Amino acid sequence: MSAHTAPVVLFDVDGTLTDTNYLHTLAWRRA
Secondary structure (H helix, E strand, O other): OOOOOOOOOOOOOOOOOOOOHHHHHHHHHHO
């Protein structure tokens, strides 16, 4: 049995894993 690894990108768009509302507000103000 061989082990395979693949790069993974995880998007948390609804705040389930982390609360990013503050960062979204900063991004909108800078735009």
